[in-house]
Amino acid sequence: MERQSGRGRWIMLLLELALLAVIASAFVWAALVGNRPTAVAVSPSPTPAMQIAPTVGPTVIPLSVTDLEARIADVYREAGSSVVNITSRSVSYDFFFNPIPRQGSGSGFFYDTQGHIVTNYHVIADADELQVTLADGQTVPAQIVGSDPSNDLAVIKVDLPAGSIRPLPIGDSTQVYVGQFVLAIGNPFGLERTLTFGIVSALGRVIESPNQRFIGEVIQSDVAINPGNSGGPLLNLTGQVIGVNSAILSPSGANAGIGFAISARTVQRVVPVLIRDGRYPHPSLGVRVIELTPQRAALFRRAGVQLPDQGLLIAELVANGPAARAGLRGPDRLARVGNVSLPLGGDVIVAINNQPITTSQDLIVYLETQTQVGETVQVKVLRDGREQVLPVTLAELQ
Secondary structure, three states, X not given: OHHHHHHHHHHHHHHHHHHHHHHHHHHHHHHHHHHOOXXXXXXXXXXXXXXXXXXXXXXXXXXXXXXXXXXXXXXXXXXXXXXXXXXXXXXXEOOOOOEEEEEEEEXXXXXXXXXXXXXXXXXXXXXXXXXXXXXOOOXXXXXXXXXXXXXXXXXXXXXXXXXXXXXXXXXXXXXXXXXXXXXXXXXXXXXXXXXXXXEEEEEEEEEEOOOOOXXXXXXXXXXXXXXXXXXXXXXXXXXXXXXXXXXXXXXXXXXXXXXXXXXXXXHHHHHHHHHHHOOOOOEEOOEEEEEEOHHHHXXXXXXXXXXXXXXXXXXXXXXXXXXXXXXXXXXXXXEEEOOEEEEEOOOEEEEEOOEEOXXXXXXXXXXXXXXXXXXXXXEEEEEOXXXXXXXXXXXXXX
C-alpha cells in the first residue's frame, strides 16, 4: 500500500508541474502577442503631408513629411523648369563615303535670362545641329556660343523671351563639404528631368578632360549619374548650382556610385569668358617637362647628374615663351644611358608660389585653378643643386 501511495503522489506532482507549465506558456504567449509590431501601409495624399495608417487597430496616426523631404521636393519644383534636355545631331561618313547620322543627348541648365545654357563640352562636341527640349515639352534650336574642352564646359543659346527663363543661381563650391546632401537633375537615358539624391563623397578630385588635360577642383558624389545626365546641375539644398555633372567611374558605363561634377568655382571662372569671347585662354609656362621619379633620377645619376627624386625637369623651352623670357634654363646637351637619351642641364621646377609641384598633373591643375593669363608667378627651381626663385609672367597655352 505504501508503494502504491508513493506512486500516486508522484503522479499528482507531475500533473501539477504540467499544469504550471501550461499556465506559464499562456502568459508568455500573451506577452509576445501584446508586443508584436503592427504592419503599416503608406498611402500618398495630394498634400505635402503623408499619413501612415496601421492595418490593425482603429487609429490613424498622421506623420508629416520630414524637413529634408520637403526641401528636396522644393528644390526640384523650383529648379526643374530650368533644366533642359539637349539633343545633338551630326553626320559622319564610312569608308565608302556613305553618310552615317549620329545622335546624342545630354542635359544643361539656364545660366541667365538671355537664353545662355551651360552644359558639358562633350555633350555638344562635333554637333552639326542642336535641339533643346524645355520643361514644358517645347523644342527649340540652339547655337553654340563657346566651348572649352580643357574644362569640359560649353555654353549654348536659345532665343526665348527673357520673362520665360528662370536661370539657376550659382553657389559657392568652396563651401561644399564631404557628407553634404546634394541633388542632380538631368535626363539619364532620355528620361527628362529625373531627380537623384545623395551626398558629397570627396572634394578636390582631378579627372581627365576631353582633350587629355586635367580638370581640378572636381566634386565627387554618390548621386546616381548615368548617360544623359552630363551637363546637368549638381545642386545643394537651397537650389544653388555647386557643380556640373560631367563623368562617372564605372566598369559597366552605368551608375556605380561615383560621379564627378565640374565645380561651380570653375563655372564662374570659365563661363563668363565663353559668353564674351567664345573661348577660354589657358595659362602656360611655355615648357615641356619630364616628371622625376626615383627610377628616373637613378638613370640621370648613371649619366653623372644628381637630380631629386621628384619635381619637373625642363626638357624643352618654348622659343620666346614665358619661361624662356624669364631666364629659366632648358637642357644644353644629351646623354645616352642604355637605349635612353637624357636631356641634361635643365632646371627642375619644384614649386610655384610656394605650392609644391611634383607632377605634370600638379602643374596643370595649379595653373588652371589658381592663375590666369598675364599673371606673374614665382617659380622655384633647382639649378646645379641650388634653389632659385624666378618671376614668370604666364602666357596663353598654344
